[in-house]
Amino acid sequence: MTIAFIDGGVTAPAGLRAAGVAAGIKKNGGLDVSLVESTALASAAAVFTTNKAVAAPVLVSREHLAATHGRARAVVINSGCANACTGPQGMQTARLMAAETARAVGCEAEEVLVASTGVIGVQLDQRKVSAGIIEAAHQLSPGNNAQAAVAIMTTDPFPKEHAVRCTLDSGASFAVGGMAKGSGMIEPNLATMLAVVTTDAAIDSAVLRLALVEACEDTFNAITVDGECSTNDTVFALASGASGVSIDQGTYAAFVEALREVCMELALGIVRGGEGATKLVTVHVTGAATYADAKLCARAIANSLLVKTAIHGGDPNWGRLVAVAGRSGSAFDLMRARVLVGETVMFEGGRPFDERAPLAAAHLAGTEVDVTVDLGMGGDHDATMFTCDLTADYVRINADYRT
Amino acid sequence: MTIAFIDGGVTAPAGLRAAGVAAGIKKNGGLDVSLVESTALASAAAVFTTNKAVAAPVLVSREHLAATHGRARAVVINSGCANACTGPQGMQTARLMAAETARAVGCEAEEVLVASTGVIGVQLDQRKVSAGIIEAAHQLSPGNNAQAAVAIMTTDPFPKEHAVRCTLDSGASFAVGGMAKGSGMIEPNLATMLAVVTTDAAIDSAVLRLALVEACEDTFNAITVDGECSTNDTVFALASGASGVSIDQGTYAAFVEALREVCMELALGIVRGGEGATKLVTVHVTGAATYADAKLCARAIANSLLVKTAIHGGDPNWGRLVAVAGRSGSAFDLMRARVLVGETVMFEGGRPFDERAPLAAAHLAGTEVDVTVDLGMGGDHDATMFTCDLTADYVRINADYRT
Numbered sequence: 001m002t003i004a005f006i007d008g009g010v011t012a013p014a015g016l017r018a019a020g021v022a023a024g025i026k027k028n029g030g031l032d033v034s035l036v037e038s039t040a041l042a043s044a045a046a047v048f049t050t051n052k053a054v055a056a057p058v059l060v061s062r063e064h065l066a067a068t069h070g071r072a073r074a075v076v077i078n079s080g081c082a083n084a085c086t087g088p089q090g091m092q093t094a095r096l097m098a099a100e101t102a103r104a105v106g107c108e109a110e111e112v113l114v115a116s117t118g119v120i121g122v123q124l125d126q127r128k129v130s131a132g133i134i135e136a137a138h139q140l141s142p143g144n145n146a147q148a149a150v151a152i153m154t155t156d157p158f159p160k161e162h163a164v165r166c167t168l169d170s171g172a173s174f175a176v177g178g179m180a181k182g183s184g185m186i187e188p189n190l191a192t193m194l195a196v197v198t199t200d201a202a203i204d205s206a207v208l209r210l211a212l213v214e215a216c217e218d219t220f221n222a223i224t225v226d227g228e229c230s231t232n233d234t235v236f237a238l239a240s241g242a243s244g245v246s247i248d249q250g251t252y253a254a255f256v257e258a259l260r261e262v263c264m265e266l267a268l269g270i271v272r273g274g275e276g277a278t279k280l281v282t283v284h285v286t287g288a289a290t291y292a293d294a295k296l297c298a299r300a301i302a303n304s305l306l307v308k309t310a311i312h313g314g315d316p317n318w319g320r321l322v323a324v325a326g327r328s329g330s331a332f333d334l335m336r337a338r339v340l341v342g343e344t345v346m347f348e349g350g351r352p353f354d355e356r357a358p359l360a361a362a363h364l365a366g367t368e369v370d371v372t373v374d375l376g377m378g379g380d381h382d383a384t385m386f387t388c389d390l391t392a393d394y395v396r397i398n399a400d401y402r403t
Numbered sequence: 404m405t406i407a408f409i410d411g412g413v414t415a416p417a418g419l420r421a422a423g424v425a426a427g428i429k430k431n432g433g434l435d436v437s438l439v440e441s442t443a444l445a446s447a448a449a450v451f452t453t454n455k456a457v458a459a460p461v462l463v464s465r466e467h468l469a470a471t472h473g474r475a476r477a478v479v480i481n482s483g484c485a486n487a488c489t490g491p492q493g494m495q496t497a498r499l500m501a502a503e504t505a506r507a508v509g510c511e512a513e514e515v516l517v518a519s520t521g522v523i524g525v526q527l528d529q530r531k532v533s534a535g536i537i538e539a540a541h542q543l544s545p546g547n548n549a550q551a552a553v554a555i556m557t558t559d560p561f562p563k564e565h566a567v568r569c570t571l572d573s574g575a576s577f578a579v580g581g582m583a584k585g586s587g588m589i590e591p592n593l594a595t596m597l598a599v600v601t602t603d604a605a606i607d608s609a610v611l612r613l614a615l616v617e618a619c620e621d622t623f624n625a626i627t628v629d630g631e632c633s634t635n636d637t638v639f640a641l642a643s644g645a646s647g648v649s650i651d652q653g654t655y656a657a658f659v660e661a662l663r664e665v666c667m668e669l670a671l672g673i674v675r676g677g678e679g680a681t682k683l684v685t686v687h688v689t690g691a692a693t694y695a696d697a698k699l700c701a702r703a704i705a706n707s708l709l710v711k712t713a714i715h716g717g718d719p720n721w722g723r724l725v726a727v728a729g730r731s732g733s734a735f736d737l738m739r740a741r742v743l744v745g746e747t748v749m750f751e752g753g754r755p756f757d758e759r760a761p762l763a764a765a766h767l768a769g770t771e772v773d774v775t776v777d778l779g780m781g782g783d784h785d786a787t788m789f790t791c792d793l794t795a796d797y798v799r800i801n802a803d804y805r806t
Contacts (some may be wrong), residue, residue, distance in 0.1 A: 053729025070745050085725050085737070087754030120722025214585040231726050305708075306801055313802025319523025322488050323634050326456025334456050334488070351490030352524040392795035398709055399716025 001254045002167050003261055009145035009161030012177035015242030019139035020151030023132025025080035025118075025125060025285040033132030034077040034151035036196050037140050043202075044072035044113065045209035047216055049233035049379050055084030056094040057114040058232060064098065064110045070205025073107040075196050075236050076100075076114055076133060077152050079181070081124040083116040084231040093124045100130045104137030115234045117154055117181060117194050120376035137150035152194055155397055156181050160269035166258035169250060174201040174243040176258045182270025193220065195235045195266055201255060202241035210236045211247075211256045218394045219263035221403075223271050223386045224302045232252050237264075271386045276393030280368050281311055285330075286382040287338075287374035293330035294383035297375060300328035301385070311369055316360035318346040318371075325373045336376030340370075406572050406664055412548035412564030415580035416603035418442050418645030422542035423554030426535025428521075428528060437480040437554035439599050440508050445641040447475035447516065448612035449617055452636035458487035459497040460517040461635060467501065467513045476510040478599050478639050479517055479536060480555050482584070484527040486519040487634040491600055496527045502659075503533045507540030518637045520557055520584060520597050538587045539550035552582040555597055558800055559584050563672035569661035570656060577604035577646040579661045585626075585673025596623065598638045598669055604658055605644035614650075614659045615640045617637025622666035626674050627705045627790045638666075650735050656804030674789045677730035679796030683771050688728075689785040690741075690777035697786035700778060703731035704788070711793035714772055719763035721749040721774075728776045739779030743770070 098112040149159035163177035180195035288294035342363030552562035566580035691697035745766030783789035
């Protein structure tokens with residue numbers, strides 16, 4: 001089995017078309033309505049935000065997946081307005097988006113999945129989004145993946161797309177593609193941002209959901225920009241079946257691996273494009289008593305303002321890693337703990353090796369930074385989280401997001 | 404019973420002297436060794452960090468309080484180096500600080516409490532700190548409270564001091580004073596920063612500890628700058644007894660109230676002086692199912708980067724308050740929740756009142772900001788947290804703290 005990068009993003013798999021248009025929802029006139037369509041009825045699955053203040057499109061998409069038992073023809077997404085905290089009118093708008101898309105592509109409203117991203121607590125303009133959907137349906141094409149990926153962006157500095165072809169030992173092959181948006185409000189808690197992954201493998205929707213959850217755990221669920229889990233976080237998966245390759249017991253592992261590779265690239269793209277980010281930071285936690293402890297500590301470090309600002313400044317202030325590990329709630333033994341910045345051991349056996357600070361500083365000067373904390377509990381449990389540095393630009397972007 | 408502000412900070416109570424000197428520990432030559440001395444053996448109590456990576460001075464102070472059953476003659480504090488993650492050598496240095504102070508003021512080493520603040524993982528220069536202690540002991544005076552308060556500062560923009568006189572209905576009175584340092588690594592988790600509170604009331608050390616814990620809960624434990632709990636956080640209390648007023652069942656409540664007032668002023672000073680802070684933010688959470696839920700949600704909001712940056716920018720992005728409440732883990736009912744910015748209801752009954760955004764923006768333009776989230780659970784449990792806005796200056800300060 002081999003997995004190789006291919007072009008085409010969300011429309012790389014056969015049987016998929018996409019479009020992205022400007023409907024005037026974004027104040028700056030950018031693309032803001034994105035459509036992904038499977039030419040045949042597809043198997044569909046999703047993971048959603050765990051936030052209790054769940055947005056209207058999430059409620060509607062959940063209803064639709066339940067009604068169809070995991071089948072869909074299209075995913076419609078608008079940016080520029082989250083349609084969250086918008087009450088009955090917001091629910092009506094989310095349903096309208098599904099109905100309008102269904103009319104345009106020729107399917108049932110329940111066969112359309114809906115997502116929104118942008119400002120919370122503002123009503124989405126029904127007239128604008130409807131007109132955008134009609135226009136996007138006209139532009140559906142296997143070549144318009146890039147426009148679709150741009151149309152879901154908010155403060156993202158660049159679009160996130162990836163696709164691979166997985167060739168089985170039998171010679172048969174299928175493709176997996178995807179697109180994502182991220183930037184702020186990124187924290188692992190089931191689904192953590194907006195993404196659409198697609199495949200032309202033929203797969204039962206229950207198995208697709210299982211594979212999606214598995215692929216998310218160490219990709220979308222292992223990233224954080226600012227510790228926030230939004231009201232709208234969603235990952236959709238659509239399987240057109242157009243390759244004719246069926247996923248069964250023998251090919252399931254290959255499918256998950258291909259799916260994970262796409263999810264990982266998109267997830268790392270979200271972190272690299274985190275608001276104001278200048279560095280990709282990989283946090284390893286080892287020697288934990290349990291996996292839960294390892295992930296708890298890795299998440300605390302990845303969300304620590306003091307760690308993220310020190311890394312931004314290239315300051316080898318490794319003591320902050322110890323301080324966060326100590327307060328994280330994970331079991332921790334200071335005398336047996338170890339801290340590494342890059343490959344350099346800065347703390348071990350209860351004592352510092354601060355004379356090595358120049359080595360640590362040299363590592364931190366790069367754009368890809370690795371830090372490791374061994375909790376000293378002697379366990380072989382570990383976890384990895386991906387995050388970015390915290391910069392003055394993050395503050396600037398978020399201090400006047402609306403205004 | 405009346406409580407009135409008085410001058411004098413940590414030496415306002417009778418029987419207390421203080422000093423602050425420059426010992427060359429701080430690179431900039433600022434005051435960095437602080438001494439507070441009770442002329443008679445005092446009742447003493449403390450609350451310490453809950454961080455598992457606990458610093459040497461915390462370990463030594465704990466030992467000393469246990470050995471003396473809560474008695475002390477002096478508190479010695481250095482800034483510029485936290486003496487944390489410094490192994491056996493760091494323990495030796497912390498013990499040396501106590502021994503040197505004991506020699507200088509004429510008491511047992513166990514009767515000295517020690518604290519340090521500054522960079523983690525760097526050894527504290529024993530020669531410098533010893534010389535500083537000898538110099539500080541020479542300068543001990545009831546009039547040197549201001550120097551002592553300055554000498555515990557790290558990135559604090561201003562010193563924090565406060566004192567009150569509590570006059571009982573009988574006409575007898577006692578004083579409570581204090582000083583604190585804060586800035587970064589501030590998050591409520593038992594003790595959360597460095598503070599020394601003093602009194603000339605006569606009080607048993609076990610009762611003093613009880614009063615201190617009680618006074619901390621809605622003051623030092625209700626503030627956060629950046630969600631970090633440090634390796635060194637400590638609040639010390641010293642009671643000289645020099646006023647001759649004894650704290651018993653009849654006067655305990657008055658004592659706690661006076662102590663709380665001093666702790667509250669110091670705590671709010673820490674938030675106002677938070678790294679880069681321009682606004683004091685009060686977060687109220689009401690309508691919670693339990694007190695724990697109320698505090699959990701208030702803490703999540705007070706630590707939310709998206710909330711703190713929006714407030715910094717004066718952006719009435721109240722939807723972020725709902726999003727954080729929804730992800731906080733507290734029981735939450737979106738349809739019965741309410742969000743207020745200042746006095747203005749922005750969300751109620753599941754729908755937004757975004758047309759009121761100009762009113763919210765006007766409130767956010769001030770330097771004292773109030774936000775309220777009612778979780779809609781119908782409970783009468785509430786909690787209040789104090790925090791500051793998150794600014795580009797916070798990033799700048801922490802990106803090059805060491806270098």
